[in-house]
Amino acid sequence: MSSQKKRATKVEPLKHRTDVDPKFFDKSWKKLDDAIREIYNHNASGLSFEELYRTAYNLVLHKHGMKLYDKLVEKLKGHLEEMCRSLEDAQGCLFLEELQIRWDDHNKALQMIRDILMYMDRTFITTLKKTPVFDLGLELWRDIVVRSPKIHGRLLDTLLELINRERMGDVINRGLMRNSTKMLMDLGPSVYRDDFEKPFLEVSESFYSVESQQFIECCDCGEYLEKVQKRLAEELERASQYMDAKTADKITGVVETEMLSIHMQRLILMENSGLVNMLIDDKHEDLTRMYNLFKRVPDGHSTIRSVMTSHVKETGKALVTDPERLKDPVDFIQRLLNEKDKYDKTISVSFSNDKTFQNALNSSFEYFINLNNRSPEFISLYVDDKLRKGVKGANEEDVETVLDKVMMLFRYLQEKDVFEKYYKQHLAKRLLSGKTTSDEAERSMLVKLKTECGYQFTSKLEGMFTDLKTSQDTMQSFYANISGDTDGPTISVQILTTGSWPTQPCAPCNLPPEITDISEKFRAYYLGTHNGRRLTWQTNMGNADIKATFAGRRHELNVSTYQMCVLMLFNSTDGMTYSDIEQATAIPRAELKRCLQSLACVKGKNVLRKEPMSKDISQGDTFYYNDKFTSKLVKVKIGTVVAQKETEPEKMETRQRVEEDRKPQIEAAIVRIMKSRRVLDHNSIITEVTKQLQSRFLANPVAIKKRIESLIEREFLERDKVDRKMYRYLA
Amino acid sequence: MRRSSKKSSSSSAAAATAGPTRGVSKEIERIDQLFCTYADSSSSVIDPEGIEMLCSHLEVPHTDVRILMLAWKMGCEKQGYFTLDEWRTGLKALRADSISKLKKAFPELVQEVTRPSNFQDFYPYAFRYCLTEDKKKCIEIPVACELLNLVLGLQFHPQVDKLINYLKYQNEYKVINMDQWMGFLRFCNEINFPSLDNYDSDLAWPLILDNFVEWLREK
Numbered sequence: 011m012s013s014q015k016k017r018a019t020k021v022e023p024l025k026h027r028t029d030v031d032p033k034f035f036d037k038s039w040k041k042l043d044d045a046i047r048e049i050y051n052h053n054a055s056g057l058s059f060e061e062l063y064r065t066a067y068n069l070v071l072h073k074h075g076m077k078l079y080d081k082l083v084e085k086l087k088g089h090l091e092e093m094c095r096s097l098e099d100a101q102g103c104l105f106l107e108e109l110q111i112r113w114d115d116h117n118k119a120l121q122m123i124r125d126i127l128m129y130m131d132r133t134f135i136t137t138l139k140k141t142p143v144f145d146l147g148l149e150l151w152r153d154i155v156v157r158s159p160k161i162h163g164r165l166l167d168t169l170l171e172l173i174n175r176e177r178m179g180d181v182i183n184r185g186l187m188r189n190s191t192k193m194l195m196d197l198g199p200s201v202y203r204d205d206f207e208k209p210f211l212e213v214s215e216s217f218y219s220v221e222s223q224q225f226i227e228c229c230d231c232g233e234y235l236e237k238v239q240k241r242l243a244e245e246l247e248r249a250s251q252y253m254d255a256k257t258a259d260k261i262t263g264v265v266e267t268e269m270l271s272i273h274m275q276r277l278i279l280m281e282n283s284g285l286v287n288m289l290i291d292d293k294h295e296d297l298t299r300m301y302n303l304f305k306r307v308p309d310g311h312s313t314i315r316s317v318m319t320s321h322v323k324e325t326g327k328a329l330v331t332d333p334e335r336l337k338d339p340v341d342f343i344q345r346l347l348n349e350k351d352k353y354d355k356t357i358s359v360s361f362s363n364d365k366t367f368q369n370a371l372n373s374s375f376e377y378f379i380n381l382n383n384r385s386p387e388f389i390s391l392y393v394d395d396k397l398r399k400g401v402k403g404a405n406e407e408d409v410e411t412v413l414d415k416v417m418m419l420f421r422y423l424q425e426k427d428v429f430e431k432y433y434k435q436h437l438a439k440r441l442l443s444g445k446t447t448s449d450e451a452e453r454s455m456l457v458k459l460k461t462e463c464g465y466q467f468t469s470k471l472e473g474m475f476t477d478l479k480t481s482q483d484t485m486q487s488f489y490a491n492i493s494g495d496t497d498g499p500t501i502s503v504q505i506l507t508t509g510s511w512p513t514q515p516c517a518p519c520n521l522p523p524e525i526t527d528i529s530e531k532f533r534a535y536y537l538g539t540h541n542g543r544r545l546t547w548q549t550n551m552g553n554a555d556i557k558a559t560f561a562g563r564r565h566e567l568n569v570s571t572y573q574m575c576v577l578m579l580f581n582s583t584d585g586m587t588y589s590d591i592e593q594a595t596a597i598p599r600a601e602l603k604r605c606l607q608s609l610a611c612v613k614g615k616n617v618l619r620k621e622p623m624s625k626d627i628s629q630g631d632t633f634y635y636n637d638k639f640t641s642k643l644v645k646v647k648i649g650t651v652v653a654q655k656e657t658e659p660e661k662m663e664t665r666q667r668v669e670e671d672r673k674p675q676i677e678a679a680i681v682r683i684m685k686s687r688r689v690l691d692h693n694s695i696i697t698e699v700t701k702q703l704q705s706r707f708l709a710n711p712v713a714i715k716k717r718i719e720s721l722i723e724r725e726f727l728e729r730d731k732v733d734r735k736m737y738r739y740l741a
Numbered sequence: 742m743r744r745s746s747k748k749s750s751s752s753s754a755a756a757a758t759a760g761p762t763r764g765v766s767k768e769i770e771r772i773d774q775l776f777c778t779y780a781d782s783s784s785s786v787i788d789p790e791g792i793e794m795l796c797s798h799l800e801v802p803h804t805d806v807r808i809l810m811l812a813w814k815m816g817c818e819k820q821g822y823f824t825l826d827e828w829r830t831g832l833k834a835l836r837a838d839s840i841s842k843l844k845k846a847f848p849e850l851v852q853e854v855t856r857p858s859n860f861q862d863f864y865p866y867a868f869r870y871c872l873t874e875d876k877k878k879c880i881e882i883p884v885a886c887e888l889l890n891l892v893l894g895l896q897f898h899p900q901v902d903k904l905i906n907y908l909k910y911q912n913e914y915k916v917i918n919m920d921q922w923m924g925f926l927r928f929c930n931e932i933n934f935p936s937l938d939n940y941d942s943d944l945a946w947p948l949i950l951d952n953f954v955e956w957l958r959e960k
Contacts, residue, residue, distance in 0.1 A: 692945035715948050723878060723918050734927065735945050 035074050038065045039081055045126065046085055049119045059126065067129045075134035082127070086147060090116075090154040098160045106168055106186050109161075113151070113193050120147035152197045156205065165190070169206065170213050176248065177217065188252035195254055207257055211264055214245075218268035226273055230283035232296040235303055238269045242303075262306075270307045278317055285314060286321045289356060297360035315370045322353065322371060326378030330385065339384075343392035347415050350375065376422040386429035387656065387664075389419055393455060394436040400447040409451050417458050424708040427675075428668050430467060433459075434512045437471060441478055442504060442551055463705060473510035481505045488535050501528050505536070506548070518547040519571075519597045522578035549575075550601065558617070560639040567617065568647045572597050572605045577617065585634040588627065603627040608649040614641060615648045672707060676717045679703055684727060684739035691735045692718075769829070771838035776828045787823040798840050799847075806891045807847050810854045813866050820870050855896070867892050868922045879916035882908050889925065897929040904928075907953045914949055921947045 031037070045062050048054060069078045093112055100108040124131060124143040131142050141149060155161055169190060172182045194202040218241070225234050242265050249258035270277075278285045278300075288296050304310030326349065329335060335342050353371050361367045379385050393416055396409070423429055440446045452475075460468040481504045488503075506513065521529065533545055552571035556578075557564065569577065575595045579586060586594075592602055606627050610620040619636040620627075656664065679702045684690060690698075695718065696711050703709045718737065721727045730736035779791035787795070796803035815831030817823060823831075835850065837843040854863050871880045871888055880888070886905045893901050904925065908917075924947040932940050937958065942951045 693943060712948065712951075715945075715951075718945075719918075719920060719947060722920050729920065729945070737945070 034072065035069065035077060038069050038074075039078070041065050042078075042126070043081075043085060046089075046119075046123060049122050050089060050115065052115075054122055062126045063128065066127050070130045070134050075130055075138075078127075078130060079134070079140060082123075082143070083146065083150070086150050087154060090150055094155055094158050094161060097155070098158075098164075103168075105164060106190060109155075109165065110186060110189050110193075112155075113189075116147065116151055120144050123147070148197055152201055156194070156197065156201070162205070166205065166209055170210065173210070173248070174213075174217070177244075184252050191253050202254060207254070207260070210257075211260055214261060214264050215268060218265055219272075222269040222273060225269075226276065231277050231280045231285075232283060232288070232293065232299075234277060235296065235299045238265070238303060239299055241265055241269065266303075266306050270303060270310070274304070274307065274310065274313060278313055285317050289318065289321060289353075292352065292356065294356065294359045297356060301361050301364075311364075311366070315367060318367070319370045319374050322349075322374040323377050325349070326374060327381055330378055330382040336382075336384070339388035339391040340395045342388050343416070343419070346375075346379070346419060350415065350418065372422070375419075376424075379419065379422045380424045383425070383428075384661075386423055386425050387432045387661075389416060389423070390429055390432040390436050392416060393433070394440060397446050397448070397451055397455070398440060409448065410454060413451070413455055413458060417462065420459075421462065424704075425668075426463065427671065427706045428664075431512070431664060431668055431671075434471065434474075437474060438511055438513070441474055443553065470510045473507060477506050477510065478504060484536065488532060491535060492531060498528055499524055501525070501532060503529075503532055503536075505545070513548055513551065515546070516548065516550045516598070517596075519549045519575055519595050521547070521549070521571075522575060524578070525574075549597075560617070561637055563640070564644070565641060566645045568645065569609075570605070570649050572601060573609055573649055576602075576605060576609065580618075580635040585632055588629050588631045588633070591633065605649075606631075606633065609633075610636075612648075615646065617646075617648070672709070672713070673717060675703060675706070676709060676714055677721060680714070680717060680721060681726060681739075684737065687739075689730065689736055689738050691733075692737070693735075695737065768833075768838045772829055772832045773825070775832070775838065775840070776823075776825055779823075780825070785825065787828065789821040792821065792823065799844050801844075801847070804891070806895075807851060809867055809870065809891065810850050810863070812870060813854065813863050814850060817870065820873070864892060864926050865919065865923060868919055879918045881916055882914070885917040885922070893926070893929060897934075900929050900934050903935075903957060904953060907956055911949075911952065911956070913952070917949075921949050924950050 042062060042065060045057050048057060066078065069075070097105070097108055097112065120143070124147075127143050134140075135142055140146075156165065169187065172187060176182045191202065191206060194206050221241075225237055229237065242262055245261045245265055246258055249255075249261055253261075285297075285300065287293075288300070300314065301311075304314055326346075329345060329349070330342075335345065357363060357367050357371065382388075393413070396412060396416075400409070420426070420429065437452075440452075446452055456468050456471055456475075459471075484505060485502055489500075529547065536545060537543065549571045554569055554571060554574035556567045556569060556574060558567050558577070559565070567577070572595070575597065576591060579591065579594055588606070591606070592599070595602070597605065606618070606620070607625075608615065610616055610618040610633060611625050617636055617639050619634045619638075621632045621634070676699060679699045680695065683695060683698045683702070692715075696714055699714050700709045700711075718727065722729065722737075725740055727737045728740055730738055776787065779787045779795050781788045781791060792808070793803050796805075796808060801807055811831060812820075812823075814834055815823060815827040817827050832838060832843065835843065835846040837846045853859055867888060868880065871884055872878070873880075886908055889901050889905060908914075914921075928946070928950055935957075937954055940946075940954050942954065
């Protein structure tokens with residue numbers, strides 16, 4: 011063969027020279043027809059596959075394909091129609107079984123028929139694009155049997171009836187069900203869908219609509235949800251046992267909609283058993299169930315979240331605004347911590363630590379904790395209490411845990427600068443009175459604050475610790491250095507760096523001569539070793555141990571410096587008037603009154619006697635050494651400087667100081683921002699400043715405006731001449 | 742009356758190069774002479790007493806806004822005192838060299854000042870004029886009220902009336918600074934009164950005006 015030849019070689023089929031028998035078709039068809047009948051009659055074993063195949067083959071070869079096909083269709087139709095009628099007569103539950111059997115038969119028969127007619131399938135049918143034999147068989151089954159008016163409805167009703175019975179608790183023949191649905195699936199996805207699945211879902215919808223209505227009338231929320239969970243499991247199991255895999259999601263969707271979505275509000279808000287009650291009573295199992303069920307439903311979790319948030323906000327608000335609760339700050343904070351613990355546990359156990367719920371909880375706490383402007387003070391008092399007394403029965407780890415939890419509350423505060431002020435005050439008192447149980451705990455707290463708020467926050471506080479350490483060293487070297495009599499009183503001096511400590515400058519009072527001696531010695535020593543410094547005695551802050559004898563008994567009194575000054579006066583006289591005392595000690599009036607009250611008017615501590623015996627101190631009172639004073643204890647503590655909740659006027663003062671401190675901070679922020687931006691409009695400045703300061707306090711827009719105007723007056727900023735909303739930085 | 746002004750204007754070109762003409766120099770002479778009538782002989786400035794006398798001759802009360810306008814025209818730096826230079830500047834600009842001419846120049850002066858472009862300059866000038874000491878940047882509330890009335894009272898009577906009442910009533914601010922002063926003018930020019938419907942406290946109005954509007958709205 012030459013390679014130039016381009017035409018494909020053709021192979022002609024061998025042409026039989028057969029006589030065209032007019033009856034050829036009919037004879038052949040009769041063979042096939044009989045065979046088909048036998049097949050349906052379960053008599054296939056007697057047939058010769060090879061012969062039948064050849065018969066069909068020849069028919070197609072002799073161009074009788076079309077006729078053969080039509081005859082096949084006719085044959086099948088006829089057979090099926092006949093079968094239909096007998097099926098319609100089947101009684102009751104046997105109907106499904108009968109259908110089942112027939113379907114099986116039909117499938118098997120079709121296979122054989124297809125095999126016989128394989129040649130036609132492969133050639134004629136493919137060329138003319140007709141439906142292949144097997145599919146044809148299925149289609150005919152579908153149209154004639156399944157969709158026959160009598161059978162169609164009956165089939166569906168039977169299936170649905172069985173499902174309903176099973177839902178009501180009966181046991182049904184699942185094998186039958188499976189085969190029936192499989193049959194529909196085999197007939198085509200649209201058959202399964204339209205002839206079974208769709209009506210099934212509709213019926214289920216009404217079923218669950220009714221059932222959910224019944225349940226919700228008679229069950230409480232927890233019970234109802236249990237039932238829903240059960241039904242969902244059931245439906246899932248049912249679908250996996252005898253339905254198409256895709257139906258599982260659809261039917262569970264129906265249950266979720268009918269039983270959960272529609273009644274969601276009512277369930278969650280149900281009185282006495284809804285979400286709020288579950289939260290209050292720590293019903294973790296119910297809550298877990300609710301969380302898992304409502305996960306499946308649109309807006310399920312967001313509804314739970316918002317109900318939880320309003321509940322937490324409400325109870326929190328009630329807590330912080332209850333005047334009874336405000337009487338004991340430590341208890342107040344403890345309750346808040348308990349609330350936090352409770353909800354943390356709920357979220358961890360029932361809500362699988364869902365971050366969105368954690369965030370919702372955080373924002374609720376942040377909301378109500380700042381409703382009470384004493385929260386910063388109270389948190390500081392709580393920490394003070396714990397550091398002073400220690401946590402009951404706690405080891406180091408427990409203390410850490412408690413402090414960590416307190417830090418969580420601290421983070422919610424908007425006015426962190428107020429906290430700082432109080433913490434400083436309370437820390438100072440603790441340190442100066444030596445009343446802290448654990449140095450490590452104090453340091454640990456500082457570290458936590460530093461981590462949270464930065465170095466600025468804690469640098470002064472650390473300075474306080476350093477001062478005390480240094481003072482200890484100084485005292486040691488002082489006593490090592492002084493010579494002379496050691497008969498007099500011993501002093502212990504704490505040297506405080508001004509600026510680190512929140513002390514109010516106060517004019518020193520008149521110290522007793524016994525004290526002035528040694529204190530001057532100390533002053534001289536200190537100033538000798540530290541050049542250029544100035545020492546001022548803070549007589550409003552010290553304490554003293556005095557040995558005193560009352561009615562022959564010896565006692566040791568632990569008193570404040572002021573109290574010491576007053577008491578020492580009575581070494582030279584038995585009685586003194588108020589004015590005398592005032593003059594002699596030079597203690598400021600309000601302090602003196604408090605001091606005298608604590609010495610004369612408190613039961614069990616009345617080392618002085620007052621005339622008249624009233625509770626209040628007035629100018630005309632006279633005080634006497636109380637020789638009748640008794641106490642079971644040898645060591646009597648009178649008046650310690652304990653951190654207490656502030657009185658109203660003190661509170662106002664602190665608040666004022668905080669406001670004053672904020673002004674330069676706001677101005678610094680404004681200047682910082684304007685320096686980098688050069689020109690900026692009013693609202694943007696407000697936003698930026700608020701953002702910069704939010705780690706310390708929430709800046710008030712009016713306060714910011716005031717500072718801007720002050721800066722304009724001092725010519726740091728100016729208004730833009732054209733656009734009055736804009737400000738410009740003046741270098 | 743000699744039309745000396747016309748003569749000087751027509752010959753001003755020549756005057757620039759050839760020196761003052763006789764008419765002009767005569768005018769200057771008269772202006773100077775007039776100055777001496779009122780000036781204090783030792784300090785050689787017109788002091789408050791002199792100004793009072795001037796006012797009575799002009800038949801204008803010395804608290805009248807026209808005197809303030811005259812000060813502006815003169816470029817006076819110190820309240821209550823006119824220097825010779827300032828005097829010359831003012832009267833020359835007004836082309837007045839006698840009391841009667843000065844008196845007649847007033848209506849035109851008032852018109853000139855109230856023209857918006859000039860008023861923008863006059864208004865802050867009035868504030869600065871009232872600053873009594875060198876370093877001071879604010880004027881006291883009572884003085885500010887008087888000044889407001891004087892300077893804005895005619896044009897914006899209802900606003901000024903209410904504003905003065907508020908300034909006297911509030912006690913947060915004891916003085917007014919320039920920024921706030923300028924704010925008052927803006928307020929009168931821009932904000933609908935008495936509806937106040939286009940006042941937006943988010944736009945950077947001075948805080949004192951925010952409080953004023955709030956006070957008005959509460960009533």
